[in-house]
Amino acid sequence: MGGRFLQMQLKKRLAESLSARELKALVGAYDVVGDIAIVIIPEALTAKEQTIATAILASNRKIKVVAKRAGYYGGEFRTLPLQILAGEKRKETEVKEFGVRLVVNPETVYYSVRSGNERRRIASLVAPGESVLVLFSGIAPFPLVIARHSQAGTIIGIEKNPQAHAYAVTNLSRNKYHKNIELYLGDVRDVVPTLPAMFDRVIMPLPTRGAEFLSCALQALKANGVLHFYDMQRTALYDQSLAKISDASAACGRTVLSSTITRCGHCAPNIYRICIDSRIS
Ligand SMILES: C[S@@+](CC[C@H](N)C(=O)[O-])C[C@H]1O[C@@H](n2cnc3c(N)ncnc32)[C@H](O)[C@@H]1O
Structure with a gap:
Protein backbone atom coordinates (compact mmCIF):
# COMPACT_ATOMS: atom_id res chain seq x y z
CA MET A 1 0.00 0.00 0.00
CA GLY A 2 1.04 3.60 -0.44
CA GLY A 3 1.49 4.26 3.29
CA ARG A 4 -0.74 6.43 5.49
CA PHE A 5 1.14 9.69 4.86
CA LEU A 6 1.21 9.15 1.09
CA GLN A 7 -2.47 8.27 1.10
CA MET A 8 -3.22 11.57 2.87
CA GLN A 9 -1.16 13.45 0.28
CA LEU A 10 -3.00 11.71 -2.52
CA LYS A 11 -6.35 12.37 -0.92
CA LYS A 12 -5.54 16.09 -0.67
CA ARG A 13 -4.50 16.28 -4.30
CA LEU A 14 -7.64 14.54 -5.50
CA ALA A 15 -10.08 16.24 -3.16
CA GLU A 16 -11.23 18.67 -5.85
CA SER A 17 -11.51 16.18 -8.72
CA LEU A 18 -13.16 13.24 -6.94
CA SER A 19 -16.22 13.00 -4.75
CA ALA A 20 -15.84 11.69 -1.18
CA ARG A 21 -17.32 8.36 -2.34
CA GLU A 22 -14.93 8.08 -5.29
CA LEU A 23 -11.99 8.90 -3.04
CA LYS A 24 -13.00 6.18 -0.62
CA ALA A 25 -13.12 3.65 -3.48
CA LEU A 26 -9.65 4.60 -4.64
CA VAL A 27 -7.35 5.65 -1.84
CA GLY A 28 -5.10 2.88 -0.60
CA ALA A 29 -5.71 0.80 -3.71
CA TYR A 30 -2.20 0.82 -5.07
CA ASP A 31 0.98 -1.21 -4.64
CA VAL A 32 4.46 0.14 -5.14
CA VAL A 33 6.90 -2.20 -6.91
CA GLY A 34 10.30 -0.49 -7.05
CA ASP A 35 9.47 2.89 -8.60
CA ILE A 36 6.25 1.71 -10.28
CA ALA A 37 2.86 2.35 -8.68
CA ILE A 38 0.30 -0.26 -9.69
CA VAL A 39 -3.19 1.06 -9.15
CA ILE A 40 -6.58 -0.59 -9.32
CA ILE A 41 -8.96 1.83 -11.03
CA PRO A 42 -12.58 0.97 -10.23
CA GLU A 43 -14.67 0.93 -13.43
CA ALA A 44 -16.68 3.92 -12.25
CA LEU A 45 -13.48 6.01 -12.16
CA THR A 46 -12.11 5.12 -15.62
CA ALA A 47 -12.89 8.61 -16.94
CA LYS A 48 -10.69 10.06 -14.17
CA GLU A 49 -7.78 7.62 -14.40
CA GLN A 50 -5.38 10.20 -15.89
CA THR A 51 -6.11 12.66 -13.09
CA ILE A 52 -5.60 9.92 -10.53
CA ALA A 53 -2.34 8.73 -12.11
CA THR A 54 -0.94 12.27 -12.26
CA ALA A 55 -1.86 12.81 -8.61
CA ILE A 56 -0.10 9.57 -7.57
CA LEU A 57 3.00 10.63 -9.48
CA ALA A 58 2.97 14.06 -7.83
CA SER A 59 2.32 12.73 -4.31
CA ASN A 60 5.37 10.45 -4.12
CA ARG A 61 8.74 11.52 -5.51
CA LYS A 62 9.97 7.91 -5.56
CA ILE A 63 7.34 6.88 -8.10
CA LYS A 64 8.40 7.26 -11.75
CA VAL A 65 5.72 5.19 -13.47
CA VAL A 66 2.01 4.80 -12.73
CA ALA A 67 0.32 1.77 -14.29
CA LYS A 68 -3.13 0.34 -13.79
CA ARG A 69 -4.14 -3.26 -13.53
CA ALA A 70 -5.62 -4.01 -16.97
CA GLY A 71 -6.93 -7.45 -15.97
CA TYR A 72 -6.37 -10.07 -13.32
CA TYR A 73 -3.54 -12.39 -12.31
CA GLY A 74 -3.95 -15.32 -14.62
CA GLY A 75 -2.55 -18.16 -16.68
CA GLU A 76 0.02 -20.73 -15.70
CA PHE A 77 2.59 -18.03 -14.93
CA ARG A 78 0.22 -15.88 -12.80
CA THR A 79 1.02 -12.72 -14.78
CA LEU A 80 -0.86 -9.40 -14.57
CA PRO A 81 -1.60 -7.17 -17.60
CA LEU A 82 -0.61 -3.56 -16.96
CA GLN A 83 -1.34 -0.32 -18.79
CA ILE A 84 0.89 2.68 -18.21
CA LEU A 85 -1.08 5.80 -17.31
CA ALA A 86 1.61 8.32 -16.38
CA GLY A 87 5.34 8.82 -16.00
CA GLU A 88 8.11 6.98 -17.82
CA LYS A 89 7.15 4.49 -20.51
CA ARG A 90 8.63 1.32 -19.02
CA LYS A 91 7.51 -1.65 -16.97
CA GLU A 92 10.86 -2.85 -15.63
CA THR A 93 12.05 -1.74 -12.22
CA GLU A 94 14.33 -2.70 -9.35
CA VAL A 95 13.05 -3.69 -5.92
CA LYS A 96 15.00 -4.01 -2.68
CA GLU A 97 13.84 -6.83 -0.40
CA PHE A 98 15.68 -7.38 2.90
CA GLY A 99 19.03 -6.44 1.39
CA VAL A 100 18.44 -8.27 -1.90
CA ARG A 101 18.16 -6.41 -5.22
CA LEU A 102 15.58 -7.77 -7.65
CA VAL A 103 14.98 -6.59 -11.21
CA VAL A 104 11.45 -7.32 -12.33
CA ASN A 105 8.83 -6.54 -14.93
CA PRO A 106 5.61 -7.01 -12.96
CA GLU A 107 3.68 -7.59 -16.18
CA THR A 108 5.65 -10.52 -17.60
CA VAL A 109 6.48 -12.34 -14.36
CA TYR A 110 4.81 -12.90 -10.99
C1 LIG B 1 2.94 -17.44 -7.13
S1 LIG B 1 4.34 -17.36 -8.19
C2 LIG B 1 5.68 -17.37 -7.00
C3 LIG B 1 6.95 -16.78 -7.57
C4 LIG B 1 8.07 -16.55 -6.53
N1 LIG B 1 8.38 -17.74 -5.78
C5 LIG B 1 7.75 -15.40 -5.61
O1 LIG B 1 7.62 -15.63 -4.40
O2 LIG B 1 7.67 -14.26 -6.08
C6 LIG B 1 4.37 -19.00 -8.85
C7 LIG B 1 5.42 -19.23 -9.92
O3 LIG B 1 5.35 -20.61 -10.33
C8 LIG B 1 5.62 -20.67 -11.72
N2 LIG B 1 5.09 -21.97 -12.19
C9 LIG B 1 3.79 -22.31 -12.41
N3 LIG B 1 3.69 -23.60 -12.76
C10 LIG B 1 4.96 -24.12 -12.72
C11 LIG B 1 5.50 -25.41 -12.96
N4 LIG B 1 4.70 -26.44 -13.31
N5 LIG B 1 6.82 -25.60 -12.83
C12 LIG B 1 7.63 -24.54 -12.47
N6 LIG B 1 7.18 -23.30 -12.24
C13 LIG B 1 5.85 -23.07 -12.36
C14 LIG B 1 4.96 -19.44 -12.29
O4 LIG B 1 5.49 -19.06 -13.53
C15 LIG B 1 5.27 -18.39 -11.19
O5 LIG B 1 6.46 -17.72 -11.44
Missing part, protein backbone atom coordinates in the same frame (compact mmCIF):
# COMPACT_ATOMS: atom_id res chain seq x y z
CA TYR A 111 6.34 -11.03 -8.07
CA SER A 112 4.51 -9.79 -4.99
CA VAL A 113 6.10 -7.21 -2.71
CA ARG A 114 3.52 -8.23 -0.13
CA SER A 115 5.16 -11.63 0.36
CA GLY A 116 8.51 -10.16 1.39
CA ASN A 117 7.97 -10.71 5.13
CA GLU A 118 6.97 -14.31 4.49
CA ARG A 119 10.16 -14.97 2.52
CA ARG A 120 12.16 -13.45 5.38
CA ARG A 121 10.28 -15.69 7.85
CA ILE A 122 11.21 -18.81 5.90
CA ALA A 123 14.85 -17.67 5.67
CA SER A 124 14.91 -17.35 9.47
CA LEU A 125 13.99 -21.04 9.81
CA VAL A 126 16.86 -22.35 7.67
CA ALA A 127 19.59 -23.99 9.76
CA PRO A 128 23.29 -23.86 8.78
CA GLY A 129 24.18 -26.34 6.07
CA GLU A 130 20.60 -27.18 5.08
CA SER A 131 19.77 -28.03 1.49
CA VAL A 132 16.74 -26.08 0.28
CA LEU A 133 14.57 -26.64 -2.79
CA VAL A 134 12.37 -23.75 -3.97
CA LEU A 135 9.74 -24.94 -6.42
CA PHE A 136 8.06 -22.17 -8.51
CA SER A 137 10.97 -19.84 -7.77
CA GLY A 138 9.96 -16.95 -10.08
CA ILE A 139 12.56 -14.17 -10.25
CA ALA A 140 14.37 -15.89 -7.31
CA PRO A 141 13.30 -13.82 -4.27
CA PHE A 142 13.12 -16.91 -2.02
CA PRO A 143 16.55 -18.29 -3.04
CA LEU A 144 18.21 -14.88 -2.69
CA VAL A 145 16.58 -13.87 0.62
CA ILE A 146 17.42 -17.31 2.06
CA ALA A 147 21.02 -17.08 0.81
CA ARG A 148 21.33 -13.56 2.24
CA HIS A 149 19.90 -14.35 5.68
CA SER A 150 20.92 -17.93 6.43
CA GLN A 151 23.87 -20.24 6.16
CA ALA A 152 22.10 -22.70 3.90
CA GLY A 153 24.24 -25.29 2.15
CA THR A 154 22.71 -25.50 -1.30
CA ILE A 155 19.64 -23.71 -2.60
CA ILE A 156 17.96 -24.83 -5.80
CA GLY A 157 15.19 -22.95 -7.60
CA ILE A 158 12.95 -24.23 -10.39
CA GLU A 159 10.78 -21.94 -12.57
CA LYS A 160 8.83 -22.60 -15.76
CA ASN A 161 8.25 -19.05 -17.07
CA PRO A 162 11.32 -18.35 -19.28
CA GLN A 163 11.08 -14.59 -18.61
CA ALA A 164 10.97 -15.11 -14.84
CA HIS A 165 13.93 -17.49 -15.07
CA ALA A 166 15.87 -14.90 -17.12
CA TYR A 167 15.23 -12.26 -14.43
CA ALA A 168 16.25 -14.79 -11.76
CA VAL A 169 19.59 -15.32 -13.52
CA THR A 170 20.09 -11.54 -13.78
CA ASN A 171 19.18 -11.14 -10.11
CA LEU A 172 21.70 -13.78 -9.10
CA SER A 173 24.44 -11.89 -10.87
CA ARG A 174 23.43 -8.60 -9.21
CA ASN A 175 23.72 -9.93 -5.65
CA LYS A 176 26.80 -11.12 -3.82
CA TYR A 177 25.02 -13.87 -1.90
CA HIS A 178 24.54 -16.34 -4.65
CA LYS A 179 27.40 -18.83 -4.62
CA ASN A 180 25.22 -21.61 -3.22
CA ILE A 181 22.24 -21.06 -5.57
CA GLU A 182 21.46 -23.07 -8.69
CA LEU A 183 18.51 -22.21 -10.92
CA TYR A 184 16.69 -24.47 -13.36
CA LEU A 185 14.30 -23.46 -16.11
CA GLY A 186 11.50 -25.98 -16.55
CA ASP A 187 8.40 -27.62 -15.16
CA VAL A 188 9.00 -28.86 -11.61
CA ARG A 189 7.51 -32.21 -12.65
CA ASP A 190 10.28 -32.64 -15.23
CA VAL A 191 13.16 -31.13 -13.26
CA VAL A 192 12.65 -32.65 -9.78
CA PRO A 193 13.22 -36.27 -10.91
CA THR A 194 16.56 -35.24 -12.46
CA LEU A 195 17.98 -33.68 -9.25
CA PRO A 196 20.79 -35.77 -7.82
CA ALA A 197 19.92 -35.38 -4.12
CA MET A 198 17.01 -34.92 -1.72
CA PHE A 199 16.45 -31.79 0.38
CA ASP A 200 16.09 -30.85 4.06
CA ARG A 201 13.47 -28.24 3.15
CA VAL A 202 11.10 -27.86 0.19
CA ILE A 203 9.19 -24.61 -0.40
CA MET A 204 6.03 -24.55 -2.56
CA PRO A 205 4.95 -20.93 -3.23
CA LEU A 206 2.07 -21.71 -5.64
CA PRO A 207 -1.04 -21.16 -3.49
CA THR A 208 -3.49 -21.52 -6.37
CA ARG A 209 -2.48 -25.02 -7.48
CA GLY A 210 0.13 -26.27 -5.02
CA ALA A 211 -1.81 -29.44 -4.16
CA GLU A 212 -1.24 -30.76 -7.70
CA PHE A 213 2.48 -30.80 -7.01
CA LEU A 214 2.57 -32.29 -3.51
CA SER A 215 3.70 -35.75 -4.61
CA CYS A 216 6.48 -34.16 -6.67
CA ALA A 217 7.59 -32.08 -3.66
CA LEU A 218 7.53 -35.08 -1.31
CA GLN A 219 9.63 -37.05 -3.77
CA ALA A 220 12.40 -34.46 -3.21
CA LEU A 221 12.03 -34.15 0.60
CA LYS A 222 14.38 -36.09 2.89
CA ALA A 223 12.96 -38.17 5.76
CA ASN A 224 12.14 -35.77 8.63
CA GLY A 225 12.41 -32.83 6.25
CA VAL A 226 10.27 -29.70 6.36
CA LEU A 227 7.70 -28.83 3.70
CA HIS A 228 6.31 -25.30 3.30
CA PHE A 229 2.97 -25.62 1.54
CA TYR A 230 1.06 -22.48 0.49
CA ASP A 231 -2.69 -22.43 0.05
CA MET A 232 -5.55 -19.95 -0.18
CA GLN A 233 -8.13 -20.97 2.35
CA ARG A 234 -11.14 -19.85 4.36
CA THR A 235 -10.43 -19.48 8.05
CA ALA A 236 -12.98 -22.17 8.89
CA LEU A 237 -11.49 -24.64 6.41
CA TYR A 238 -7.81 -24.79 7.38
CA ASP A 239 -8.31 -28.50 8.16
CA GLN A 240 -8.88 -29.08 4.45
CA SER A 241 -5.45 -27.63 3.68
CA LEU A 242 -3.86 -29.83 6.36
CA ALA A 243 -5.66 -32.82 4.84
CA LYS A 244 -4.11 -32.14 1.43
CA ILE A 245 -0.66 -32.64 2.97
CA SER A 246 -1.56 -35.67 5.08
CA ASP A 247 -3.32 -37.36 2.14
CA ALA A 248 -0.39 -36.78 -0.22
CA SER A 249 2.05 -38.00 2.46
CA ALA A 250 0.02 -41.14 3.14
CA ALA A 251 -0.13 -41.85 -0.60
CA CYS A 252 3.64 -42.18 -0.64
CA GLY A 253 3.92 -44.03 2.66
CA ARG A 254 4.92 -41.06 4.82
CA THR A 255 3.42 -39.34 7.85
CA VAL A 256 3.01 -35.72 8.90
CA LEU A 257 4.86 -35.43 12.22
CA SER A 258 3.91 -31.82 13.01
CA SER A 259 2.33 -28.81 11.33
CA THR A 260 2.04 -25.11 12.06
CA ILE A 261 -0.04 -22.63 10.10
CA THR A 262 1.01 -19.04 9.36
CA ARG A 263 -1.29 -16.47 7.78
CA CYS A 264 0.77 -14.59 5.22
CA GLY A 265 -1.70 -12.68 3.09
CA HIS A 266 -5.31 -11.63 2.75
CA CYS A 267 -7.04 -12.67 -0.50
CA ALA A 268 -10.73 -11.87 0.02
CA PRO A 269 -13.13 -11.50 2.96
CA ASN A 270 -12.34 -14.44 5.26
CA ILE A 271 -9.90 -16.03 2.77
CA TYR A 272 -6.20 -15.99 3.58
CA ARG A 273 -2.98 -17.00 1.96
CA ILE A 274 -1.55 -19.47 4.44
CA CYS A 275 1.70 -21.36 4.77
CA ILE A 276 1.69 -24.76 6.44
CA ASP A 277 5.11 -25.73 7.76
CA SER A 278 5.03 -29.53 8.09
CA ARG A 279 7.70 -31.95 9.23
CA ILE A 280 7.25 -35.18 7.30
CA SER A 281 8.58 -38.62 8.21
Whole structure:
Protein backbone atom coordinates (compact mmCIF):
# COMPACT_ATOMS: atom_id res chain seq x y z
CA MET A 1 0.00 0.00 0.00
CA GLY A 2 1.04 3.60 -0.44
CA GLY A 3 1.49 4.26 3.29
CA ARG A 4 -0.74 6.43 5.49
CA PHE A 5 1.14 9.69 4.86
CA LEU A 6 1.21 9.15 1.09
CA GLN A 7 -2.47 8.27 1.10
CA MET A 8 -3.22 11.57 2.87
CA GLN A 9 -1.16 13.45 0.28
CA LEU A 10 -3.00 11.71 -2.52
CA LYS A 11 -6.35 12.37 -0.92
CA LYS A 12 -5.54 16.09 -0.67
CA ARG A 13 -4.50 16.28 -4.30
CA LEU A 14 -7.64 14.54 -5.50
CA ALA A 15 -10.08 16.24 -3.16
CA GLU A 16 -11.23 18.67 -5.85
CA SER A 17 -11.51 16.18 -8.72
CA LEU A 18 -13.16 13.24 -6.94
CA SER A 19 -16.22 13.00 -4.75
CA ALA A 20 -15.84 11.69 -1.18
CA ARG A 21 -17.32 8.36 -2.34
CA GLU A 22 -14.93 8.08 -5.29
CA LEU A 23 -11.99 8.90 -3.04
CA LYS A 24 -13.00 6.18 -0.62
CA ALA A 25 -13.12 3.65 -3.48
CA LEU A 26 -9.65 4.60 -4.64
CA VAL A 27 -7.35 5.65 -1.84
CA GLY A 28 -5.10 2.88 -0.60
CA ALA A 29 -5.71 0.80 -3.71
CA TYR A 30 -2.20 0.82 -5.07
CA ASP A 31 0.98 -1.21 -4.64
CA VAL A 32 4.46 0.14 -5.14
CA VAL A 33 6.90 -2.20 -6.91
CA GLY A 34 10.30 -0.49 -7.05
CA ASP A 35 9.47 2.89 -8.60
CA ILE A 36 6.25 1.71 -10.28
CA ALA A 37 2.86 2.35 -8.68
CA ILE A 38 0.30 -0.26 -9.69
CA VAL A 39 -3.19 1.06 -9.15
CA ILE A 40 -6.58 -0.59 -9.32
CA ILE A 41 -8.96 1.83 -11.03
CA PRO A 42 -12.58 0.97 -10.23
CA GLU A 43 -14.67 0.93 -13.43
CA ALA A 44 -16.68 3.92 -12.25
CA LEU A 45 -13.48 6.01 -12.16
CA THR A 46 -12.11 5.12 -15.62
CA ALA A 47 -12.89 8.61 -16.94
CA LYS A 48 -10.69 10.06 -14.17
CA GLU A 49 -7.78 7.62 -14.40
CA GLN A 50 -5.38 10.20 -15.89
CA THR A 51 -6.11 12.66 -13.09
CA ILE A 52 -5.60 9.92 -10.53
CA ALA A 53 -2.34 8.73 -12.11
CA THR A 54 -0.94 12.27 -12.26
CA ALA A 55 -1.86 12.81 -8.61
CA ILE A 56 -0.10 9.57 -7.57
CA LEU A 57 3.00 10.63 -9.48
CA ALA A 58 2.97 14.06 -7.83
CA SER A 59 2.32 12.73 -4.31
CA ASN A 60 5.37 10.45 -4.12
CA ARG A 61 8.74 11.52 -5.51
CA LYS A 62 9.97 7.91 -5.56
CA ILE A 63 7.34 6.88 -8.10
CA LYS A 64 8.40 7.26 -11.75
CA VAL A 65 5.72 5.19 -13.47
CA VAL A 66 2.01 4.80 -12.73
CA ALA A 67 0.32 1.77 -14.29
CA LYS A 68 -3.13 0.34 -13.79
CA ARG A 69 -4.14 -3.26 -13.53
CA ALA A 70 -5.62 -4.01 -16.97
CA GLY A 71 -6.93 -7.45 -15.97
CA TYR A 72 -6.37 -10.07 -13.32
CA TYR A 73 -3.54 -12.39 -12.31
CA GLY A 74 -3.95 -15.32 -14.62
CA GLY A 75 -2.55 -18.16 -16.68
CA GLU A 76 0.02 -20.73 -15.70
CA PHE A 77 2.59 -18.03 -14.93
CA ARG A 78 0.22 -15.88 -12.80
CA THR A 79 1.02 -12.72 -14.78
CA LEU A 80 -0.86 -9.40 -14.57
CA PRO A 81 -1.60 -7.17 -17.60
CA LEU A 82 -0.61 -3.56 -16.96
CA GLN A 83 -1.34 -0.32 -18.79
CA ILE A 84 0.89 2.68 -18.21
CA LEU A 85 -1.08 5.80 -17.31
CA ALA A 86 1.61 8.32 -16.38
CA GLY A 87 5.34 8.82 -16.00
CA GLU A 88 8.11 6.98 -17.82
CA LYS A 89 7.15 4.49 -20.51
CA ARG A 90 8.63 1.32 -19.02
CA LYS A 91 7.51 -1.65 -16.97
CA GLU A 92 10.86 -2.85 -15.63
CA THR A 93 12.05 -1.74 -12.22
CA GLU A 94 14.33 -2.70 -9.35
CA VAL A 95 13.05 -3.69 -5.92
CA LYS A 96 15.00 -4.01 -2.68
CA GLU A 97 13.84 -6.83 -0.40
CA PHE A 98 15.68 -7.38 2.90
CA GLY A 99 19.03 -6.44 1.39
CA VAL A 100 18.44 -8.27 -1.90
CA ARG A 101 18.16 -6.41 -5.22
CA LEU A 102 15.58 -7.77 -7.65
CA VAL A 103 14.98 -6.59 -11.21
CA VAL A 104 11.45 -7.32 -12.33
CA ASN A 105 8.83 -6.54 -14.93
CA PRO A 106 5.61 -7.01 -12.96
CA GLU A 107 3.68 -7.59 -16.18
CA THR A 108 5.65 -10.52 -17.60
CA VAL A 109 6.48 -12.34 -14.36
CA TYR A 110 4.81 -12.90 -10.99
CA TYR A 111 6.34 -11.03 -8.07
CA SER A 112 4.51 -9.79 -4.99
CA VAL A 113 6.10 -7.21 -2.71
CA ARG A 114 3.52 -8.23 -0.13
CA SER A 115 5.16 -11.63 0.36
CA GLY A 116 8.51 -10.16 1.39
CA ASN A 117 7.97 -10.71 5.13
CA GLU A 118 6.97 -14.31 4.49
CA ARG A 119 10.16 -14.97 2.52
CA ARG A 120 12.16 -13.45 5.38
CA ARG A 121 10.28 -15.69 7.85
CA ILE A 122 11.21 -18.81 5.90
CA ALA A 123 14.85 -17.67 5.67
CA SER A 124 14.91 -17.35 9.47
CA LEU A 125 13.99 -21.04 9.81
CA VAL A 126 16.86 -22.35 7.67
CA ALA A 127 19.59 -23.99 9.76
CA PRO A 128 23.29 -23.86 8.78
CA GLY A 129 24.18 -26.34 6.07
CA GLU A 130 20.60 -27.18 5.08
CA SER A 131 19.77 -28.03 1.49
CA VAL A 132 16.74 -26.08 0.28
CA LEU A 133 14.57 -26.64 -2.79
CA VAL A 134 12.37 -23.75 -3.97
CA LEU A 135 9.74 -24.94 -6.42
CA PHE A 136 8.06 -22.17 -8.51
CA SER A 137 10.97 -19.84 -7.77
CA GLY A 138 9.96 -16.95 -10.08
CA ILE A 139 12.56 -14.17 -10.25
CA ALA A 140 14.37 -15.89 -7.31
CA PRO A 141 13.30 -13.82 -4.27
CA PHE A 142 13.12 -16.91 -2.02
CA PRO A 143 16.55 -18.29 -3.04
CA LEU A 144 18.21 -14.88 -2.69
CA VAL A 145 16.58 -13.87 0.62
CA ILE A 146 17.42 -17.31 2.06
CA ALA A 147 21.02 -17.08 0.81
CA ARG A 148 21.33 -13.56 2.24
CA HIS A 149 19.90 -14.35 5.68
CA SER A 150 20.92 -17.93 6.43
CA GLN A 151 23.87 -20.24 6.16
CA ALA A 152 22.10 -22.70 3.90
CA GLY A 153 24.24 -25.29 2.15
CA THR A 154 22.71 -25.50 -1.30
CA ILE A 155 19.64 -23.71 -2.60
CA ILE A 156 17.96 -24.83 -5.80
CA GLY A 157 15.19 -22.95 -7.60
CA ILE A 158 12.95 -24.23 -10.39
CA GLU A 159 10.78 -21.94 -12.57
CA LYS A 160 8.83 -22.60 -15.76
CA ASN A 161 8.25 -19.05 -17.07
CA PRO A 162 11.32 -18.35 -19.28
CA GLN A 163 11.08 -14.59 -18.61
CA ALA A 164 10.97 -15.11 -14.84
CA HIS A 165 13.93 -17.49 -15.07
CA ALA A 166 15.87 -14.90 -17.12
CA TYR A 167 15.23 -12.26 -14.43
CA ALA A 168 16.25 -14.79 -11.76
CA VAL A 169 19.59 -15.32 -13.52
CA THR A 170 20.09 -11.54 -13.78
CA ASN A 171 19.18 -11.14 -10.11
CA LEU A 172 21.70 -13.78 -9.10
CA SER A 173 24.44 -11.89 -10.87
CA ARG A 174 23.43 -8.60 -9.21
CA ASN A 175 23.72 -9.93 -5.65
CA LYS A 176 26.80 -11.12 -3.82
CA TYR A 177 25.02 -13.87 -1.90
CA HIS A 178 24.54 -16.34 -4.65
CA LYS A 179 27.40 -18.83 -4.62
CA ASN A 180 25.22 -21.61 -3.22
CA ILE A 181 22.24 -21.06 -5.57
CA GLU A 182 21.46 -23.07 -8.69
CA LEU A 183 18.51 -22.21 -10.92
CA TYR A 184 16.69 -24.47 -13.36
CA LEU A 185 14.30 -23.46 -16.11
CA GLY A 186 11.50 -25.98 -16.55
CA ASP A 187 8.40 -27.62 -15.16
CA VAL A 188 9.00 -28.86 -11.61
CA ARG A 189 7.51 -32.21 -12.65
CA ASP A 190 10.28 -32.64 -15.23
CA VAL A 191 13.16 -31.13 -13.26
CA VAL A 192 12.65 -32.65 -9.78
CA PRO A 193 13.22 -36.27 -10.91
CA THR A 194 16.56 -35.24 -12.46
CA LEU A 195 17.98 -33.68 -9.25
CA PRO A 196 20.79 -35.77 -7.82
CA ALA A 197 19.92 -35.38 -4.12
CA MET A 198 17.01 -34.92 -1.72
CA PHE A 199 16.45 -31.79 0.38
CA ASP A 200 16.09 -30.85 4.06
CA ARG A 201 13.47 -28.24 3.15
CA VAL A 202 11.10 -27.86 0.19
CA ILE A 203 9.19 -24.61 -0.40
CA MET A 204 6.03 -24.55 -2.56
CA PRO A 205 4.95 -20.93 -3.23
CA LEU A 206 2.07 -21.71 -5.64
CA PRO A 207 -1.04 -21.16 -3.49
CA THR A 208 -3.49 -21.52 -6.37
CA ARG A 209 -2.48 -25.02 -7.48
CA GLY A 210 0.13 -26.27 -5.02
CA ALA A 211 -1.81 -29.44 -4.16
CA GLU A 212 -1.24 -30.76 -7.70
CA PHE A 213 2.48 -30.80 -7.01
CA LEU A 214 2.57 -32.29 -3.51
CA SER A 215 3.70 -35.75 -4.61
CA CYS A 216 6.48 -34.16 -6.67
CA ALA A 217 7.59 -32.08 -3.66
CA LEU A 218 7.53 -35.08 -1.31
CA GLN A 219 9.63 -37.05 -3.77
CA ALA A 220 12.40 -34.46 -3.21
CA LEU A 221 12.03 -34.15 0.60
CA LYS A 222 14.38 -36.09 2.89
CA ALA A 223 12.96 -38.17 5.76
CA ASN A 224 12.14 -35.77 8.63
CA GLY A 225 12.41 -32.83 6.25
CA VAL A 226 10.27 -29.70 6.36
CA LEU A 227 7.70 -28.83 3.70
CA HIS A 228 6.31 -25.30 3.30
CA PHE A 229 2.97 -25.62 1.54
CA TYR A 230 1.06 -22.48 0.49
CA ASP A 231 -2.69 -22.43 0.05
CA MET A 232 -5.55 -19.95 -0.18
CA GLN A 233 -8.13 -20.97 2.35
CA ARG A 234 -11.14 -19.85 4.36
CA THR A 235 -10.43 -19.48 8.05
CA ALA A 236 -12.98 -22.17 8.89
CA LEU A 237 -11.49 -24.64 6.41
CA TYR A 238 -7.81 -24.79 7.38
CA ASP A 239 -8.31 -28.50 8.16
CA GLN A 240 -8.88 -29.08 4.45
CA SER A 241 -5.45 -27.63 3.68
CA LEU A 242 -3.86 -29.83 6.36
CA ALA A 243 -5.66 -32.82 4.84
CA LYS A 244 -4.11 -32.14 1.43
CA ILE A 245 -0.66 -32.64 2.97
CA SER A 246 -1.56 -35.67 5.08
CA ASP A 247 -3.32 -37.36 2.14
CA ALA A 248 -0.39 -36.78 -0.22
CA SER A 249 2.05 -38.00 2.46
CA ALA A 250 0.02 -41.14 3.14
CA ALA A 251 -0.13 -41.85 -0.60
CA CYS A 252 3.64 -42.18 -0.64
CA GLY A 253 3.92 -44.03 2.66
CA ARG A 254 4.92 -41.06 4.82
CA THR A 255 3.42 -39.34 7.85
CA VAL A 256 3.01 -35.72 8.90
CA LEU A 257 4.86 -35.43 12.22
CA SER A 258 3.91 -31.82 13.01
CA SER A 259 2.33 -28.81 11.33
CA THR A 260 2.04 -25.11 12.06
CA ILE A 261 -0.04 -22.63 10.10
CA THR A 262 1.01 -19.04 9.36
CA ARG A 263 -1.29 -16.47 7.78
CA CYS A 264 0.77 -14.59 5.22
CA GLY A 265 -1.70 -12.68 3.09
CA HIS A 266 -5.31 -11.63 2.75
CA CYS A 267 -7.04 -12.67 -0.50
CA ALA A 268 -10.73 -11.87 0.02
CA PRO A 269 -13.13 -11.50 2.96
CA ASN A 270 -12.34 -14.44 5.26
CA ILE A 271 -9.90 -16.03 2.77
CA TYR A 272 -6.20 -15.99 3.58
CA ARG A 273 -2.98 -17.00 1.96
CA ILE A 274 -1.55 -19.47 4.44
CA CYS A 275 1.70 -21.36 4.77
CA ILE A 276 1.69 -24.76 6.44
CA ASP A 277 5.11 -25.73 7.76
CA SER A 278 5.03 -29.53 8.09
CA ARG A 279 7.70 -31.95 9.23
CA ILE A 280 7.25 -35.18 7.30
CA SER A 281 8.58 -38.62 8.21
C1 LIG B 1 2.94 -17.44 -7.13
S1 LIG B 1 4.34 -17.36 -8.19
C2 LIG B 1 5.68 -17.37 -7.00
C3 LIG B 1 6.95 -16.78 -7.57
C4 LIG B 1 8.07 -16.55 -6.53
N1 LIG B 1 8.38 -17.74 -5.78
C5 LIG B 1 7.75 -15.40 -5.61
O1 LIG B 1 7.62 -15.63 -4.40
O2 LIG B 1 7.67 -14.26 -6.08
C6 LIG B 1 4.37 -19.00 -8.85
C7 LIG B 1 5.42 -19.23 -9.92
O3 LIG B 1 5.35 -20.61 -10.33
C8 LIG B 1 5.62 -20.67 -11.72
N2 LIG B 1 5.09 -21.97 -12.19
C9 LIG B 1 3.79 -22.31 -12.41
N3 LIG B 1 3.69 -23.60 -12.76
C10 LIG B 1 4.96 -24.12 -12.72
C11 LIG B 1 5.50 -25.41 -12.96
N4 LIG B 1 4.70 -26.44 -13.31
N5 LIG B 1 6.82 -25.60 -12.83
C12 LIG B 1 7.63 -24.54 -12.47
N6 LIG B 1 7.18 -23.30 -12.24
C13 LIG B 1 5.85 -23.07 -12.36
C14 LIG B 1 4.96 -19.44 -12.29
O4 LIG B 1 5.49 -19.06 -13.53
C15 LIG B 1 5.27 -18.39 -11.19
O5 LIG B 1 6.46 -17.72 -11.44
